[in-house]
Amino acid sequence: MSTRISNLLLLLALGACQEPRTDTKVLAKVEAAQDDAAVEDGRVKCALAGAAAFRRVCTVDREQGPEGLILTIHHPDGGFRRLLVTRDGRGVVAADGAQSATVAIVDANEIEVAVGSDIYRLPATIRGATGA
Template sequence: MRISSLAALILLAACGKAETDTQVLAQAEANQSAAATDDGALNCAVAGATEFSRTCTLDREETARGLLLTARHHDGGFRRLLVTTDGRGVIAADGAEPAKVTIVDNGEIEVAVGDDHYRLPATVREGAAPAP
């Protein structure tokens, strides 16, 4: 997914620019992230992996319980998460393992369920901290 950023860097270098225009690169990366979010791609590290990659997908479904997110792994596995309205972000929708939510950045949370970790877009309120 970083090919566009690399292409932008190569184009800038080809134009004879000595310094990399970080704003152009930042915009290219933001556009990639938005496009990936739009097509359901999701950064994840599953089965104990230490590196995140965009190999998972995210399905959204409105249910009687609320918004249900299904994070699907490339190997066929999945986790279901329920979006909360009490400031916790998401909880495990089923299963015995709880979801642990960590604020990564303004606009992004990391959700860990067992050995699986997901980076999800989120609206993070000022001073918000996930409940233990």
């Protein structure tokens, strides 16, 4: 009887030493679901203060002003940027402040906006872009 118990304990110990298997398909689905939930919460990807990696931690408020749609992008630390959505094909421009906004197309439905050392990835409809 003690041999059976010691064999069982040995198998349990060996099982505990093995690295857990990660199902990459399941992980990708979970990450996609989290990403979709963040978008629905109004969070966008941003790389703040020169950070190399984007994180979905900035939030966006939309407000119609006399000049057009104003996007206020809030940083987790309380800072913010205001952008004016243009109708002339430029995408967005800085709505206030001394620094200008630089816009680059990421893909058919996303732009990258840099203002100072902060970069934001924003959803956008790009005229003439074809979905792949």
